[in-house]
Amino acid sequence: MNQILSLNNISKSFRKLKALDNLSLTVEEGSVYGILGPNGSGKTTALGIALGVINADSGSYSWFGRTEDGQRKRIGALLETPNFYPYLSALQNLKISAAIKGVKEEDAHRVLEIVKLSERKNSKFSTYSLGMKQRLAIAAALLGNPEVLVLDEPTNGLDPQGIAEVRELIINLGQSGKTILLASHIIEEVEKVCSHVVVIKKGQKLAEGEISDVLHEEEYIILDTEDKEKLHGFLSNSSYVKNILKEKDRLKISLSNGYNAYELNKQLVKEGIVVSHLETKKKSLETKFLELTK
């Protein structure tokens, strides 16, 4: 797999605020890479540095394995807010972006079609609603059909239907083989569209990997029985069990990889422990996210 983007030990402070603290990450070709973090965690700063609009205090980055400037024309990007000339129409704005990218101006019509703005293409940008502005920014990112897309909170300001459409668009683009970087604070968005994810908080990397590893829904089991001492004693020594928590009167345990409630119960019966309560629960993604970014 080719590396599309790599950030190496990037740090950046805004006055006293440390926005990024030695952040490194690698995005491989063909992945849909999510950057997940709460508001103010440094997502936009990281992407802004990668896109050359923010200067890092230290660290380096490379696109397509090259560090020299001038790779951005191969990247379609939407960073933070849509930035256009308010007195120009959507079409005029896109033509400027196309000219800078070195893309044929006619491509503006195609991308306007994709984001469903063709009918309003001659309206001034200043007359657009927030959702339309956001869609125009997505259109600008799609100009020239770039191999890499950087999308920072792309569903910001969209109505539910718009959100669904944009997510579907991202999924389709990802399936067509494009590499996509998606920054979001919405876990279900990342979970729905991304293949890989990095979780950041206060500019530091908390977790990174394939989406199923980082954001899988963890199972845990709640147990109760007459002889709590005996149960606790057995569980503490069992290789099945990853950790035990006391929750009210009951025990809340999570199992080691590869074991499930059925096997645990069988083992308990074998040991002569009969449970009065056995319940399997899944940790919600939100809980997981809150835990990660706590």
Next chain:
Amino acid sequence: MMWNILKVEIKKILPYRPVWIFLGLYVLLLPLIFGFFKNSTSNGLPLDVSKVYGFPGVWTYLTYLGSYFHVLPGFLIIMIVSNEYSYRTFRQNVIDGYSRFELVLGKMSLMVLLSLLLSFYLLLVGLFYGVANMQEMNLSIISEKIYYIPLFALQGFAYMTLALIISVLVKRSALSIILFLVYILIIEKFIQSFLPESIQLYTPENTFSDLIGFPWKGIAMMMGVEMKELALSLAIGFTVAYSALFLGLSYLTLKQRDL
């Protein structure tokens, strides 16, 4: 490359109304005010109509009047640059693929275009007045002192580089316009008063202004007023150097700044 960058800059500003307002003011006021001199001896200077309006004098007098008009394209550059900050389109241009250097090249190409267009317009106005006041057809007298036109173009460009560095540093248009004017009218004179006499004439705005000297110099000296002006070659050299310096500083400022 340069041509493409200029085309993008033109696309950005063609529908921008202040561009047309400022250029309209320039186009209207320059010939009007120049013509107005004819009926006025209010400043006490004896006005020899054929000397001021006929060739070759028209080139020196018209460019002298025009040198006061450079603030208009200066204001325009300030508004255009401030907009790039406030609309965050400098940021978007970089995301789309421009380097910081190309951001400055864009503005520079626009400044070259503006100064060429306005100088060409001034040439037309000069020809109009010159021909209207010509006694006999004589081509060589038309081209005499016509070198004031390229000097005027350089001067306009130089004032725009001053406007550029101020707006790149300050970011806000109203404040930049005030600073631009106050610098020209007050700050530089103030700085000059602290400099030793030998280098007083070498401050930026003074070198720009000495490209096109005071046309009533002779009369002023007759009246006993001492006129200190740089030799033309020095004025040209220093103007080019200051313009390059302002462009370079604009680039360095944009380079180290987060957009």
